[in-house]
Every structure is written in structure tokens, then in C-alpha cells.
Amino acid sequence: MPRFPAPVASRLPRVGTTIFTVMSRLAAEHGAVNLSQGYPDFGASPRLFDLVAKHMHAGSNQYAPMAGAAPLREALAAKAEATFGTRYDPEHEITVTAGGTQAIYTAVTALVRPGDEVIVLEPVYDSYVPAIELAGGVVVRARLRPPAWRPDWEAVRRLVTPRTRLVMVNSPHNPTGSAWEAADLAALAALTRGTSIVVVSDEVYEHIVFDGRRHESCARHPELAERSVVVGSFGKTFHVTGWKVGWALAPRELMAEFRKVHQFVVFTVNTPVQLALAEYLAEPARYLELPAFYQAKRDLFRAGLAATRFRALPCAGTYFQLASYEAIGDEPDTALAERLTRQAGVASIPVSAFYEAPPAGPEGRLLRFCFAKEAATLSRALERLARV
Numbered sequence: 001m002p003r004f005p006a007p008v009a010s011r012l013p014r015v016g017t018t019i020f021t022v023m024s025r026l027a028a029e030h031g032a033v034n035l036s037q038g039y040p041d042f043g044a045s046p047r048l049f050d051l052v053a054k055h056m057h058a059g060s061n062q063y064a065p066m067a068g069a070a071p072l073r074e075a076l077a078a079k080a081e082a083t084f085g086t087r088y089d090p091e092h093e094i095t096v097t098a099g100g101t102q103a104i105y106t107a108v109t110a111l112v113r114p115g116d117e118v119i120v121l122e123p124v125y126d127s128y129v130p131a132i133e134l135a136g137g138v139v140v141r142a143r144l145r146p147p148a149w150r151p152d153w154e155a156v157r158r159l160v161t162p163r164t165r166l167v168m169v170n171s172p173h174n175p176t177g178s179a180w181e182a183a184d185l186a187a188l189a190a191l192t193r194g195t196s197i198v199v200v201s202d203e204v205y206e207h208i209v210f211d212g213r214r215h216e217s218c219a220r221h222p223e224l225a226e227r228s229v230v231v232g233s234f235g236k237t238f239h240v241t242g243w244k245v246g247w248a249l250a251p252r253e254l255m256a257e258f259r260k261v262h263q264f265v266v267f268t269v270n271t272p273v274q275l276a277l278a279e280y281l282a283e284p285a286r287y288l289e290l291p292a293f294y295q296a297k298r299d300l301f302r303a304g305l306a307a308t309r310f311r312a313l314p315c316a317g318t319y320f321q322l323a324s325y326e327a328i329g330d331e332p333d334t335a336l337a338e339r340l341t342r343q344a345g346v347a348s349i350p351v352s353a354f355y356e357a358p359p360a361g362p363e364g365r366l367l368r369f370c371f372a373k374e375a376a377t378l379s380r381a382l383e384r385l386a387r388v
């Protein structure tokens with residue numbers, strides 16, 4: 001095995017193996033039910049697979065245009081207009097990406113200059129901070145607090161300075177399962193009014209909202225739409241996280257900068273999948289049925305948790321359920337998550353993984369369980385959790 005003969009000066013010295021990889025590996029080692037990483041254990045639509053095969057066999061196997069296959073950008077424009085009432089021009093304002101992660105990375109890389117400040121809300125999805133640091137930006141953290149986990153906009157306002165370049169937001173929110181209300185859009189619009197701040201709005205769970213809620217997208221709010229890069233993911237919406245196809249919507253001025261980076265990060269995303277997704281999107285029922293589909297899973301999981309010593313926190317959206325283990329003990333969440341995987345046979349994610357420093361108090365005694373699983377998988381996990 002060749003070895004590099006000198007020390008490597010890391011650009012991300014604090015980044016190691018992520019907790020998601022660690023927990024999934026531990027789950028496999030111990031035969032645990034894996035409710036840690038956020039992906040479904042059920043199949044996607046065979047119709048979608050047939051469409052991919054159709055386009056492959058029809059010869060659509062060479063590079064798509066840099067911004068994405070035209071039929072998919074048109075389908076995304078129609079979807080955004082139908083859901084948010086906002087018209088995005090497929091030619092200049094929509095780009096297909098290799099998943100939401102690449103869209104987020106590309107937006108940050110395109111917009112953040114060394115020394116620029118970027119406000120994030122903790123607990124924060126793990127890809128944001130490394131992207132900011134690689135761009136030379138300065139991470140500025142605000143805290144979301146239970147039980148609602150919605151931003152304290154006054155606290156966020158106090159963090160804004162003339163150097164603030166981006167505010168990065170995520171609703172429905174991973175890991176807390178919270179979702180914004182219209183008042184949050186209004187508060188963010190007021191906070192950024194008259195500034196050159198750009199909002200990166202991670203909305204990969206846009207179609208997974210419960211109890212009759214409406215997804216409050218930055219694309220829905222006319223003022224925010226003017227300053228937002230809105231990120232979506234087909235992986236989350238059509239149960240194909242391994243396909244890594246997503247998109248970004250943004251006003252032309254921002255999208256022009258986004259595409260300058262996009263073309264050198266991936267240039268373009270695989271063609272037959274894009275064409276298949278374009279056709280599949282023609283029936284809105286395919287994503288409009290998601291709230292009911294996942295709400296049934298949420299309710300099953302929460303009902304089961306009620307018979308354990310875990311206490312379920314409110315869950316307004318996403319396929320994640322937070323549970324407090326205060327009744328079980330006060331060991332650190334990482335220790336409990338490991339012990340549960342080894343001894344009880346259920347893998348989860350300790351919520352401290354989403355913070356720079358593990359939070360004290362009730363926020364530090366939470367585990368995240370993914371309920372994007374077959375009913376039988378959830379039942380097996382619940383039986384085991386009931387014994388803890």
C-alpha cells in the first residue's frame with residue numbers, strides 16, 4: 001500500500017468519519033434494526049425504474065445540458081408554480097444537481113467569500129459547516145430550542161452584521177422534525193429586508209409535512225424568493241436516496257453564479273434518470289400522497305414509543321422522530337446510542353452530532369429515529385425499545 005511521505009495539511013481538520021457511517025456500521029456488526037441513517041427500507045415505484053430503462057434503451061446516455069435536461073427543468077418549473085405560485089424560468093433559474101448536498105455545497109461555494117459570515121441554526125445538518133469552512137467563511141451559530149425548535153428571530157437578528165453573506169435554513173427540519181409557519185417566512189423577510197443577504201433554504205423534506213400543514217417554502221414568499229436558493233431532492237421525495245438527484249431554484253442573478261461553480265463540480269447529472277424523473281413528475285399525486293404515507297408511519301412509531309420509557313417530541317415533518325430518554329438515564333446521547341445498538345439492537349443517531357459542542361440540559365438527552373421504514377421494521381424496533 002503506498003503511503004504519502006509527508007504530513008497532510010487538512011482543509012477540514014475537525015472532520016472525521018460521520019456519526020451516520022459509525023452508527024450504520026455498528027448496526028450491521030450487531031444485527032441491529034437500523035433507524036439511524038435517513039433512508040427508506042422499502043422500494044420505490046417500478047414505474048420509475050421502467051422509465052429510466054426506457055430512456056437508457058432509447059439512447060439517452062450521453063451528457064445532459066449543464067443546467068439539467070430541459071424536460072426536467074420544465075417539470076420542476078411547473079411543480080414550483082403549482083405548489084408555491086412562483087414562476088421560475090427553466091432556462092435561467094433552475095439547475096438539476098447531484099442531490100441536495102451538491103446544491104448546498106455549490107450555493108455556498110458560489111456565494112461565500114473568505115471572511116464572509118454565514119448564519120446557521122443548530123442543530124444543523126452536517127454538510128453545511130464544512131462547506132462554509134472550505135469557502136473560507138465564518139460560521140455564526142444560533143440555537144433552535146425544544147419543544148417547537150422554530151428560530152428565535154430576535155436572536156438571529158442580533159447575529160446579523162455587515163459581513164453576513166448567507167443565512168442557511170432548513171424546514172421541515174432534520175433532525176428535529178419541526179416545520180416553519182408562515183410567521184417564520186415573514187420574520188426572515190423582515191430580517192433580510194434592505195440587505196444583500198442570500199438565503200440558502202434546504203427544503204429536501206418539502207413534501208413530508210403532517211397534520212394538514214402547508215410547507216412554508218422560501219419560494220412561496222415573494223420577497224424571500226428574490227433572495228433565496230431553494231434546494232430540493234428527488235431522493236427524499238421518490239424514495240431513491242441512492243440516486244442522488246436534486247435541484248436548486250434561484251433568481252437569475254444568483255443562479256448565474258451557482259452555475260459557474262456547478263459546471264466544474266459535476267458539470268451535469270446523469271441523463272436517463274433526469275428524463276425519467278421529468279415524466280414521473282407529470283402526475284403530482286406521486287408527491288402529494290407523501291404526507292399521508294409518512295404520517296401513518298409517524299403515528300405507528302409514536303404509538304409504539306408511548307409504550308416505552310422514551311418520550312416522543314412533537315413531529316411536524318420529515319421522517320425523523322426525536323425521543324427524550326430522560327426517564328432512562330443521564331448518560332451522554334452518544335454513549336446511549338451505542339449501548340442501544342449493541343445491547344437492545346436498535347440503531348439511532350445522537351442529536352449532539354448536529355451541534356458544534358454537545359448541548360447541556362434536555363437538548364442533550366435526545367435520540368433521532370428514522371421512521372422511513374416498513375411497518376414490520378418499525379414494530380421490530382419498538383418491541384426492542386420497549387425492553388429498554
Ligand SMILES: Cc1ncc(COP(=O)(O)O)c(C=O)c1O
Nearest residue numbers: 038099100101125174233235246
Ligand atoms: C436536511 C438535509 N439536507 C440535505 C440532505 C441531502 O439530500 P441529498 O441526499 O439529495 O443529497 C439531507 C439528507 O439526509 C438532509 O437531511
